[in-house]
Amino acid sequence: SETIFVGQYLVERLVQLGVTKMFGVPGDFNLGFLDFVEDHSKIEWVGNCNELNAAYAADGYARVKKGSLGVLTTTFGVGELSAMNGIAGAFSEHVPIVHIVGVPSTSQQKNKPMLHHTLGDGRYDAYYRAATQFTIAAASLQAKETAAAEIDRVLTECLVMARPVYLMVPTDLAYERIPSYRLKTPINAEPPQNDPDVEEFALDEIVKLVETAEQDAIILVDACAIRHNVIDEVSELVKRTGFPVYAAPMGKTAVDEAYERYGGIYVGSISHPDIKEKVESAKLILSIGALKSDFNTGNFTYHIPASRTVELHSDHTTVQYAEFPGIGMKRLLPKLTARLQPFRDDARELSVPPFVFPVPTEDTDIITQSWLWPRMGQFFRQKDIIVAETGTSSFGVLEVPFPTGAMFVSQILWGSIGWTVGSTLGVAMAGQDLGYKRTILFIGDGSLQLTVQELSVMIRSGVTPIIFVLNNRGYTIERYLHGMERKYNDISNWKWTHLLNTLGGEEGKTCQSHLVRNKAELSALLDDTTFASANKIQLVEMLMDPRDAPSALKRQAELSGKTNRYVAELPSGIGEAV
Amino acid sequence: SETIFVGQYLVERLVQLGVTKMFGVPGDFNLGFLDFVEDHSKIEWVGNCNELNAAYAADGYARVKKGSLGVLTTTFGVGELSAMNGIAGAFSEHVPIVHIVGVPSTSQQKNKPMLHHTLGDGRYDAYYRAATQFTIAAASLQAKETAAAEIDRVLTECLVMARPVYLMVPTDLAYERIPSYRLKTPINAEPPQNDPDVEEFALDEIVKLVETAEQDAIILVDACAIRHNVIDEVSELVKRTGFPVYAAPMGKTAVDEAYERYGGIYVGSISHPDIKEKVESAKLILSIGALKSDFNTGNFTYHIPASRTVELHSDHTTVQYAEFPGIGMKRLLPKLTARLQPFRDDARELSVPPFVFPVPTEDTDIITQSWLWPRMGQFFRQKDIIVAETGTSSFGVLEVPFPTGAMFVSQILWGSIGWTVGSTLGVAMAGQDLGYKRTILFIGDGSLQLTVQELSVMIRSGVTPIIFVLNNRGYTIERYLHGMERKYNDISNWKWTHLLNTLGGEEGKTCQSHLVRNKAELSALLDDTTFASANKIQLVEMLMDPRDAPSALKRQAELSGKTNRYVAELPSGIGEAV
């Protein structure tokens, strides 16, 4: 009977699940485990600059590499806690990450000496307790007899629930030998079958509603369609039924945005008026994978009553007011497609507003938000992955139609700035595995300051994203929410075009930086085929106005302003309203 | 009767406690509160690049500004969780920080909408729950009637316990009006009086032990003497009794290192042999503020039996095996000094090894660890604050005698790398308040990569530290612990001398960078009076050998190696021992 070290077992499982990169930072409690990683030919250790960035990278990797997961390895206390915001974001946004933490040996955990990286009061369970707030499952490996089963349990949960899990690997246990036979049975992360009677009942109900709606039914796709990986099923549904289809911001590119029956992005009251009208007047809305957060719904301004809604989720279905727990969309969707296909000819009579965003003619040379985004639309190509940071970027890029096969990546619910720098690294690496061509990042100057060092890991590992930095001298999105003229919304102006060279690149050789001060310079750059070919890492600093914002952000800010009541009540001078 | 906004009340309390800087990052849930900060003339908002760095800065500030505290302000979820490792470090190392978190309004906290920065599952208490693992007190302000009392409660705990506290300030509550009269009563953070009978009894016991020891008693000072601010009391004790005095690493500079009866650093088995002999053979050890972590005790190799030890702590005293709960050192020390003063003449007969570290003559030009640290000793001056990052730096600088009035700052128990960059910012700012002259940082190339952006905040705010970067191409301390040749211990080589200019400085004007390749270049630089005057921020890149380490680190690594048993059991090729 063959044996294997516990640490090796874990690595093998990850490799079986398609993991090719592991992110993190070494520390003395995980070094032994990292030997297994470094020695494995099918997985690569990507040493990050810090743990938060590493968590972000694992998140970006997992988003692109659907069906697989992101892996983060950190060290006890100092490392794992640095990554906590990254893990919580993955929890919030339904991204599967396994967080492997190298921890003191099983005997140290019993005797609790005052080791470095401890709290000094003998509590060895505090990090575990904190971690369980932000993970869907956790395991603290303590014995070799149960280690493999525990590893399999958390990996399965991670994949099925599409949320992070926490795994403590003690230094000694990583080097315990266990039988390897379990590895022959692959981890099964398929969602369970739906109860056939309930499923049939729900399908009948949905079909009845579609009939009643006559041809006036639309499909609305959202975040969880992507995260719970039903993109192919949705694509079948959409194409075979011909129903008009729209996406919420977090569902952008779940459906091909060049598809003729795709109408664009619905965000409640801040939607384009045509889209708002079409969606809100439809007699039936088939909502797939909805995640109704404030920024994903135009501050909760959906005007769609439950009586006209069917919602499909990963683990339940609702039809008008009726809930069907346990009826998950992965299994339901193909059956629904078969049942709805007959409506196709009628459905196709329903008009869909074309999703276009023409470049406006403006009488200023300055790069405006109103011009920038449609102009970028002309630059995007098939097989691009486009990452947008929270800020004017995430609002601006939403309205740009993406070409077939392009992917949108953003963190609209969690909204932790700096996230895109780490995640772009992971996205670009996963993109390489899957044949994507370019990774394009839009990020504000403020956000880039949080996590800038990860550019150096991109340089070292040879990924070649194009990074557009919107230099508007501060936190513009915040200026719109509160404090337009406040100093706390200002930031230091860096020499942005020196960054790549300073952080380990060789300007002109392994990296290229560009400054664009106006529309003509930016247009010329975008039209330059060498630039567009993206065969080295590039950074483009774009000079923009601190008080300029995409119209969707202005509308969102107005809506939030109403919620932030305190601003209006103030005596003048204290806390100006915007 | 006068009223004040709750947010203003909080700011006033902080100002009363001597706080001049507030660290953090804005976010839409704290912007309203930040207006009060920006509008106050006695406190300054230091916008940091990210929240972890801000927490580190608050930590550094609090360490220097004894009796006051560090203040960190972040936003709900994304901000506060990013800072968690910084707060946990302050908990571990007994540093008072108040972490103010701007959170959704009280009504949002009741209705729990899916706001951005939430976990998407309706849990609004998860961050609070996580925070309580790493704070000594927490308050979630919910009503204006109790807000002021709650603020006072957590601030008092923070100061008395010298550990971080957590304070949630909802957007609406920051703008509720409350009576201001409480502000007239200052916060009382004095430690309580000791029970006079118990105290007297303990004093008698200690005096008896000193008598029995004849003149062979020594004093050993450690971390909590600094953190619980008994430096003046210790200085009195030391000078009036004439007992030989030594310090643990975390107690370095609690006692004037130029004092003639000071013998240097005791770290168990890795101490200099003379020091080890003197301390371990003493008949009585008066230990003050001990914190016996692995790196602070030479991996738990103290050879001092309890029968020969008296330990004074902030909240208890032990005499041999007897414990006296509630007898705290702040009150006890002056009385102890009075009782022990009569032993002075005898005590002074006991010889103390001189604490010196001569610069060796070596036949290599390379900057070696054995040469670097004593050479730096010649550079240090009175009123320097010397910050050392975990790595070869923290081990190397320990053995250097500091001049009178110089302060040592390091994070020996928590050991989170990158910490010194943020904390140097806070240290330098607090140093300005207190008349310190220079702030000098020693940091490894690996550590600087975690938190490098905070250099830009130093530049913007005009503090002028000298930053020595030990460029040894990776994680040397880790190489000594495990994986000397492993790739995971390598890092990207940056253009270190470009950093300040890239991150907002003007090379030669507002900042100055230097590369030193050998001993002669470094010595010349140290002797340059312009350089030494430190009137602009400076960075010195020092080229060093990846396999060179201070001797104390080598000894520590040997001791840890014995604990990391797994290394030895391995078949060859998997996980080489060092």
Ligand SMILES: Cc1ncc(C[n+]2csc(CCOP(=O)(O)OP(=O)(O)O)c2C)c(N)n1
């Ligand atoms: C980790 C974290 N800290 C703070 C915030 C609050 N915040 C949201 S957007 C923003 C400013 C972003 O500015 P920038 O990246 O320059 O974008 P712009 O809107 O100027 O394009 C801040 C500070 C956050 N979301 N996440």
Ligand SMILES: Cc1ncc(C[n+]2csc(CCOP(=O)(O)OP(=O)(O)O)c2C)c(N)n1
């Ligand atoms: C936040 C955090 N992550 C990881 C570690 C593990 N760790 C301890 S020391 C070290 C390497 C430090 O390297 P460097 O700063 O270059 O110092 P050197 O020993 O080379 O002088 C690492 C990665 C840690 N202590 N803290």
Ligand SMILES: [Mg+2]
């Ligand atoms: Mg900006």
Ligand SMILES: [Mg+2]
């Ligand atoms: Mg190094």
